[in-house]
Amino acid sequence: MSTLLIFLQKTITQGIVLLYGANGEIITEKSGNLNLGVPGMMYMGGVAGLAGAFLYENSTANPIPWVGVLIAILAALLCSAFGGLIYSFLTITLRANQNVTGLALTTFGVGFGNFFGGSLSKLAGGVGQISTAATSGGFRTTIPFLRDIPVVGDLFFSYGFLTYFALIITLLLSWFLFKTRLGLNLRAVGENAATADAAGINVTRYKYLATCIGGAICGLGGLYFVMDYSSGTWMNDSFGDRGWLAIALVIFARWRPTQAIWGSFLFGGLYILYLYIPGLTRDMQEVFKALPYFVTIFVLIMTSLRKRREDQPPASLGLAYFREDRN
Amino acid sequence: MEKQPMIEMRGVTKRFGKVVANENVDLSVYPGEILSVLGENGSGKTTLMNMLSGIYFPDEGRIFINGKEVVIRSPKDAFVLGIGMIHQHFKLVDVLTAAENIILGLPGALTLDMKKVTADILALTKRYGFDIDLNRKIYEMSVSQKQTVEIVKMLYRGANILILDEPTAVLTPQETDKLFSVLRNMRDSGKSILIITHKLHEVLSLSDRVSVLRKGKYIGTVQTAEATEMSLTEMMVGKKVTLDIERPEPIGSEVRMEVKGVSCVNREGREVLHQVSFTAKSGEILGIAGIAGSGQKQLLEAIAGLQPVTAGSIIYFDEQNQQRELTKCSTAEIRMMGVRLSFVPEDRLGMGLVGAMGSTGNMMLRTYRSGSSVFTDRKTPRSMAEKIIKELEVVTPSVEAPVGRMSGGNVQKVLVGREIASSPRVLMVAYPVRGLDINSSYTIYHLLNEQKKSGASVLCVGEDLDVLLALCDRILVLSAGCVTGIVDGRTATKEEVGLLMTQGDRAHAKEETK
Numbered sequence: 069m070s071t072l073l074i075f076l077q078k079t080i081t082q083g084i085v086l087l088y089g090a091n092g093e094i095i096t097e098k099s100g101n102l103n104l105g106v107p108g109m110m111y112m113g114g115v116a117g118l119a120g121a122f123l124y125e126n127s128t129a130n131p132i133p134w135v136g137v138l139i140a141i142l143a144a145l146l147c148s149a150f151g152g153l154i155y156s157f158l159t160i161t162l163r164a165n166q167n168v169t170g171l172a173l174t175t176f177g178v179g180f181g182n183f184f185g186g187s188l189s190k191l192a193g194g195v196g197q198i199s200t201a202a203t204s205g206g207f208r209t210t211i212p213f214l215r216d217i218p219v220v221g222d223l224f225f226s227y228g229f230l231t232y233f234a235l236i237i238t239l240l241l242s243w244f245l246f247k248t249r250l251g252l253n254l255r256a257v258g259e260n261a262a263t264a265d266a267a268g269i270n271v272t273r274y275k276y277l278a279t280c281i282g283g284a285i286c287g288l289g290g291l292y293f294v295m296d297y298s299s300g301t302w303m304n305d306s307f308g309d310r311g312w313l314a315i316a317l318v319i320f321a322r323w324r325p326t327q328a329i330w331g332s333f334l335f336g337g338l339y340i341l342y343l344y345i346p347g348l349t350r351d352m353q354e355v356f357k358a359l360p361y362f363v364t365i366f367v368l369i370m371t372s373l374r375k376r377r378e379d380q381p382p383a384s385l386g387l388a389y390f391r392e393d394r395n
Numbered sequence: 396m397e398k399q400p401m402i403e404m405r406g407v408t409k410r411f412g413k414v415v416a417n418e419n420v421d422l423s424v425y426p427g428e429i430l431s432v433l434g435e436n437g438s439g440k441t442t443l444m445n446m447l448s449g450i451y452f453p454d455e456g457r458i459f460i461n462g463k464e465v466v467i468r469s470p471k472d473a474f475v476l477g478i479g480m481i482h483q484h485f486k487l488v489d490v491l492t493a494a495e496n497i498i499l500g501l502p503g504a505l506t507l508d509m510k511k512v513t514a515d516i517l518a519l520t521k522r523y524g525f526d527i528d529l530n531r532k533i534y535e536m537s538v539s540q541k542q543t544v545e546i547v548k549m550l551y552r553g554a555n556i557l558i559l560d561e562p563t564a565v566l567t568p569q570e571t572d573k574l575f576s577v578l579r580n581m582r583d584s585g586k587s588i589l590i591i592t593h594k595l596h597e598v599l600s601l602s603d604r605v606s607v608l609r610k611g612k613y614i615g616t617v618q619t620a621e622a623t624e625m626s627l628t629e630m631m632v633g634k635k636v637t638l639d640i641e642r643p644e645p646i647g648s649e650v651r652m653e654v655k656g657v658s659c660v661n662r663e664g665r666e667v668l669h670q671v672s673f674t675a676k677s678g679e680i681l682g683i684a685g686i687a688g689s690g691q692k693q694l695l696e697a698i699a700g701l702q703p704v705t706a707g708s709i710i711y712f713d714e715q716n717q718q719r720e721l722t723k724c725s726t727a728e729i730r731m732m733g734v735r736l737s738f739v740p741e742d743r744l745g746m747g748l749v750g751a752m753g754s755t756g757n758m759m760l761r762t763y764r765s766g767s768s769v770f771t772d773r774k775t776p777r778s779m780a781e782k783i784i785k786e787l788e789v790v791t792p793s794v795e796a797p798v799g800r801m802s803g804g805n806v807q808k809v810l811v812g813r814e815i816a817s818s819p820r821v822l823m824v825a826y827p828v829r830g831l832d833i834n835s836s837y838t839i840y841h842l843l844n845e846q847k848k849s850g851a852s853v854l855c856v857g858e859d860l861d862v863l864l865a866l867c868d869r870i871l872v873l874s875a876g877c878v879t880g881i882v883d884g885r886t887a888t889k890e891e892v893g894l895l896m897t898q899g900d901r902a903h904a905k906e907e908t909k
Contacts, residue, residue: 248505262486263488264488264500267499269500391450
């Protein structure tokens with residue numbers, strides 16, 4: 069396979085983690101909650117999925133891949149949605165500051181992931197010793213026949229099902245936000261909660277649900293990273309900047325899920341570009357790694373200059389809503 | 396046979412902390428009638444209505460709809476009961492279209508069919524004679540268009556009871572007429588309409604009955620046909636007030652400020668002030684009249700150094716009668732020059748005061764530079780705030796209570812109090828009594844006259860011609876950014892000024908043909 073093909077493959081692999089994170093954050097932000105806990109929720113989802121698969125495989129002599137996959141997915145969804153629930157309770161019910169809560173959730177989630185990931189490693193006998201071969205294999209199963217087509221198979225059909233599921237979720241989310249009543253209501257909540265409230269929309273319920281579902285989608289990103297990308301093992305702090313990149317991607321995509329698809333591939337490509345450019349010194353590598361952030365800053369500047377209302381963040385992003393507030 | 400009221404409120408009480416907003420209020424509205432809820436600012440009209448629309452929950456009292464006792468816990472409950480409220484600050488989502496706003500939160504099929512929705516709404520708007528573009532985004536609309544969207548939104552939701560909170564405060568006279576005719580249409584089709592206002596002539600021309608609130612208490616309800624401006628005012632303020640505004644003779648009359656041929660351009664490049672010239676004299680009140688948006692705001696801001704001037708000059712005469720050029724100066728530079736110029740802007744909580752800070756903090760906005768140590772001096776502003784609160788009878792729990800929580804009149808007293816405390820030689824006020832009740836308004840007129848008597852030159856932008864004609868020595872009329880005339884406040888008539896207010900475009904045209 070040519071280097072270019074490998075680069076494109078890796079680009080897509082990198083992009084999928086970001087795409088999950090960005091989708092989760094888009095639905096969250098559309099409800100007016102700026103959840104900076106994305107990295108934390110990814111760790112929570114990843115480690116919970118891994119733990120589920122690990123415990124299942126250790127409890128039975130002949131683990132069945134699809135059972136392991138189901139357990140892992142369920143565990144990841146529940147655990148990362150729980151992260152979203154913590155955030156929701158603090159910011160919606162107790163009206164805590166959203167930025168502080170989000171950052172705290174990231175700190176908590178990363179620690180949670182490293183603690184349980186480390187514990188699992190210890191149970192398995194050492195760092196990198198966790199083996200969930202059957203489940204991970206299940207996650208990495210590719211579509212038969214299609215995979216074998218030259219070039220096209222490598223480029224489009226060499227991935228596990230979570231890759232395609234990310235695209236499906238993106239399209240579903242886009243349809244939900246812009247073509248359904250519930251989506252319209254959710255956008256109204258994020259734009260102007262008082263208006264939504266006066267229109268008879270249950271603001272609290274929408275915010276809770278959007279944030280928890282958003283958390284669960286972020287958790288799928290973590291699950292993909294652990295079970296597919298890392299082949300079902302754990303390394304502490306291995307997620308790197310991916311959580312933050314996902315949040316940057318939301319801005320880049322201007323809160324549109326479909327824009328996040330190509331954005332995620334762009335970011336994924338830029339994120340690993342330094343590995344494919346020969347002769348880069350260590351310091352230049354760091355500059356290359358920062359490219360996605362430069363792109364995001366550029367997009368921020370452009371959208372601020374153009375001032376199109378449709379490209380701006382949800383108007384009440386970051387603000388708590390309290391009906392009897394007098395101002 | 397007595398008709399059954401559509402809404403009946405009995406003994407409703409609502410408190411915010413220590414403040415009692417409504418105390419034991421009774422109110423009833425019948426089908427097919429327009430009821431005005433009249434009261435001074437801070438008399439609890441909006442709070443009372445918010446309890447019907449589910450924004451606030453009453454602490455005590457009962458609410459009946461069509462004779463049945465109901466509990467309204469949320470706006471959703473209110474909708475179910477057919478109550479729709481149009482707030483002073485519109486409850487619309489800016490980035491959505493009119494149609495999307497109208498169907499917001501309504502039940503229906505999961506997927507949205509905007510074409511069908513739009514057709515449904517159009518059928519409704521035709522029936523009442525509304526004129527709106529449903530596919531337009533809210534942020535592209537004018538205030539009156541937004542209000543139309545709000546009303547259609549309520550009707551589309553099947554509201555039988557429509558509550559409007561000071562709907563005409565933001566409308567031009569023509570738009571007001573249009574609104575009133577739509578409201579009358581709605582009344583004739585059997586709906587109940589509650590309108591909150593403090594404009595007496597609107598009460599008299601529109602409503603069938605009037606309920607009056609004073610300081611959160613229910614005073615009484617009268618048939619509009621049997622009421623007069625005088626009798627309603629009495630109910631509202633509790634004591635007889637003379638509607639005459641005092642106007643002392645101007646003193647001194649030396650030139651304080653000379654504005655020569657000033658022009659301004661707005662952000663879109665349109666000229667908003669065109670060759671404006673006038674002189675402001677000491678010891679007089681110069682009124683500035685005009686239809687809203689004729690350049691009043693820009694004129695005051697240009698003088699205050701907030702608006703860049705493209706042509707002309709602004710000259711101030713200081714204590715030694717020396718000329719000082721203010722044309723290109725920023726606000727800070729003007730102050731550094733020792734020019735005693737005070738400005739009470741139209742947007743009190745946006746430009747004038749910081750809502751989240753207490754009275755002391757707001758006094759400091761003027762004085763934070765004074766003093767020599769690195770620490771700010773809070774004592775002087777605090778005593779100044781206390782003095783203003785005492786002398787101007789500002790109602791507030793304490794000097795440190797956020798001014799944003801005060802009622803409009805009290806906010807204005809704090810702002811005007813602060814601005815006149817520096818004993819200005821030129822005082823500019825924009826819409827000083829907008830949103831204020833009669834008592835507060837008179838306090839403000841009195842304060843302006845005090846300044847005039849002490850020799851200040853007062854510039855007062857106003858909207859109520861009766862007030863301007865009673866208060867001002869001279870009235871400058873702006874129309875489409877041009878000065879169309881400066882008349883004597885003692886001899887001019889309302890018709891004369893009204894005519895000048897519409898002649899700006901003609902003045903423009905004349906100049907272009909020259």
